[in-house]
Amino acid sequence: MLPTPDYSHLSSKDFEDVYEPAEDTFILLDALEQDAHFLRERKPKICLEIGSGSGVVSAFVSSILGGSSALYLATDINQHASQCTLRTARQNKIQIDPLTAHLSDPFSPRLENQVDILIFNPPYVPTPKDEAITGQGTITGAWAGGQDGMSITDVLLSKVQTLLSNTGVFYLVAIKQNDVPAIQRRMLEHFSLNSEVVLQRRAGREHLFVIKFDKA
Amino acid sequence: MVRLITHNLLACHAKNCTSNNFPLQFKDIEIELREAEFNPDFIRGFLPKLEWKALIDAAKQLGDTSLPSEQPEMIDDEFLKNLHHVLLEIHIEEGAMICPNCQHVYPISNGIPNMLLAEHEIG
Ligand SMILES: C[S@@+](CC[C@H](N)C(=O)[O-])C[C@H]1O[C@@H](n2cnc3c(N)ncnc32)[C@H](O)[C@@H]1O
Ligand SMILES: [Zn+2]
Numbered sequence: 001m002l003p004t005p006d007y008s009h010l011s012s013k014d015f016e017d018v019y020e021p022a023e024d025t026f027i028l029l030d031a032l033e034q035d036a037h038f039l040r041e042r043k044p045k046i047c048l049e050i051g052s053g054s055g056v057v058s059a060f061v062s063s064i065l066g067g068s069s070a071l072y073l074a075t076d077i078n079q080h081a082s083q084c085t086l087r088t089a090r091q092n093k094i095q096i097d098p099l100t101a102h103l104s105d106p107f108s109p110r111l112e113n114q115v116d117i118l119i120f121n122p123p124y125v126p127t128p129k130d131e132a133i134t135g136q137g138t139i140t141g142a143w144a145g146g147q148d149g150m151s152i153t154d155v156l157l158s159k160v161q162t163l164l165s166n167t168g169v170f171y172l173v174a175i176k177q178n179d180v181p182a183i184q185r186r187m188l189e190h191f192s193l194n195s196e197v198v199l200q201r202r203a204g205r206e207h208l209f210v211i212k213f214d215k216a
Numbered sequence: 217m218v219r220l221i222t223h224n225l226l227a228c229h230a231k232n233c234t235s236n237n238f239p240l241q242f243k244d245i246e247i248e249l250r251e252a253e254f255n256p257d258f259i260r261g262f263l264p265k266l267e268w269k270a271l272i273d274a275a276k277q278l279g280d281t282s283l284p285s286e287q288p289e290m291i292d293d294e295f296l297k298n299l300h301h302v303l304l305e306i307h308i309e310e311g312a313m314i315c316p317n318c319q320h321v322y323p324i325s326n327g328i329p330n331m332l333l334a335e336h337e338i339g
Contacts, residue, residue, distance in 0.1 A: 045261050068255035071221055071262070075331075082328045086217060095252060095304070097222040101331035102338075106322075110225040110238070114265060137332075 002033055005059035009091045010084055017080040019053040019142035023203035024173050028121050029060050031171060031199040031210035036064045042167050044116030049074045050103055050156060051120060052096075053142065055085030059092045061117065067094040070116070075101040077137045103156050104163060115163040120156055121173040124149040149178050157183070160213060161191035169214045171198075176207040187213055217327040218313075220274050221303040224266055226331070228315035228322075231339040239270035240313035240322065242277045252304040259296050259303070263287070275302050 007021065019025075032039070044065060049058045052074035062072055074085050074096050082098040089096035099106065123132065123145045132146030145151055153172070160170050170193075174180050180197065187193040195213040202208070228237035268287050275283060282298040313322045313329060320337070323330050 043261075045258065045265070068253040069258050073222065073225075077332065079328070079330065083326065086327060095217075097217055097219060099218075099222075099226075099329050099331050102333070105229045105333075106226045106331040108227065108229060110227060110267075 002036070002060070002063055004029065005056045005063065005088060005092045007054050007056055007088055007091070009087055010054055014054075014080070014084055017139055018078065018084045019081070019139070021054055021056050023206065024121055024124075024208055025053075025056060027199055027201055027203070027208045027210055028057055028119070028171065028173050031212070032057075032061060032064060034198065035212070039064060039117065039169075042116060042169070044070050046070065046111070046115050046165075047072050047117040047119070048104065048107070048111065048115045048163070049119040050076075051081075051122060051142075052076050052085045052098060053078075053081050053121075055088030055096060055098070057119060057121065058085065058096050059088050059094060061119070062094045062096070063092075072096040073107070074098045075104065077102055077141065078139075079137075103152075104159060107163075108159075112162050114165055116165050116168050118160065118163055118168065118170040120153070120171070122153040122156070124153065124173065124175050124178055126177050145178075149175065150183075153178070157187065160187070161193055161215075164193075164213075164215060166215055169212055172211045172213070174209045174211060176209070180209050180211060184211065218308040218324055218329050219304055220271060220278075220306060221262070223274055223308075223313070224271050224303075226313070226329075228318060228320055229331075229339065230315065230318050230320045230333055230337045233315060233318040233320070233339075236317040237315055239267070239274060239316075241316055242274065242308070243312045243314050243321075245278065245311035245324075246309045247278055248307045248309050249305055250307055252300070254297065254300050256293070256296050259300050260291065262303070263291070263299075271302070278306055278308075280306065
């Protein structure tokens with residue numbers, strides 16, 4: 001059992017602006033830990049986390065792979081989140097390069113076919129569309145996902161095939177209302193990406209899934 | 217934080233800015249040096265991913281001239297150590313990155329670059 005990265009330096013004040021690690025974060029950590037051996041075998045060089053929030057997910061991947069064996073890039077549209085990600089990296093004595101950015105935008109075209117591990121725990125809660133748009137960059141934007149909870153996720157899904165290296169893998173967190181089978185079908189039909197649900201569980205009102213995609 | 221390894225992967229993505237938008241130029245930079253663990257395999261494996269000329273230019277802008285202007289054919293330990301330092305140990309804390317094409321300014325503060333565009337700048 002790998003320990004959860006230390007985020008005791010983040011306070012309730014930080015969590016007014018930044019997503020506090022919750023059940024969705026922890027199912028993602030569990031899915032990554034379950035795949036630890038598989039991930040190490042692939043010898044990843046570039047990890048990119050979208051929407052890093054507190055930074056615990058990237059810090060956890062660094063503890064799986066070893067800090068010096070890969071580059072850990074983390075974007076978030078919320079500047080406070082980028083700051084928290086950097087502080088979490090320092091707290092855990094590892095290196096993460098956080099950027100305030102929309103999805104993976106500034107890495108196009110340089111990361112085409114280069115990302116070995118791509119991770120997104122997106123704002124997935126179904127809300128009115130405006131709420132997802134106006135919320136972007138604030139704490140509301142950490143969970144407000146618009147129509148079917150897919151407004152933000154769909155934009156990233158259209159880029160995954162371009163970003164992933166040939167041996168790259170993509171982990172996505174979703175909930176039942178996002179229609180997981182439909183996501184998997186679309187990714188296969190439009191982008192020839194295979195996928196499987198690697199973990200699912202109920203947490204309170206949410207039925208959470210972690211889906212793993214690859215080009216194999 | 218922006219280190220040169222990450223800078224080497226960033227391009228301007230403002231609306232209609234699709235050519236000559238890489239590498240971003242540094243302006244009014246403050247740097248800090250922080251030691252990082254040397255992993256020769258990682259550096260060696262990263263070498264083919266680098267845009268070498270962009271890296272050399274960026275290092276020069278930060279006052280580091282330890283790397284040769286062409287990627288050497290013989291990769292020895294000294295070269296890998298210099299490259300390690302340039303890629304991973306120089307942290308850009310404050311300043312800005314400017315697009316050579318459209319002049320868009322991407323500010324860096326507290327070690328974090330802000331790559332967000334305003335609504336009307338999104339392509
Ligand atoms: C559910 S939280 C997950 C945070 C963290 N990764 C975790 O697992 O605890 C979603 C994160 O995505 C970020 N986000 C939302 N829209 C984004 C976008 N368009 N680009 C980048 N990040 C985004 C939010 O600011 C928030 O930090
Ligand atoms: Zn530009």
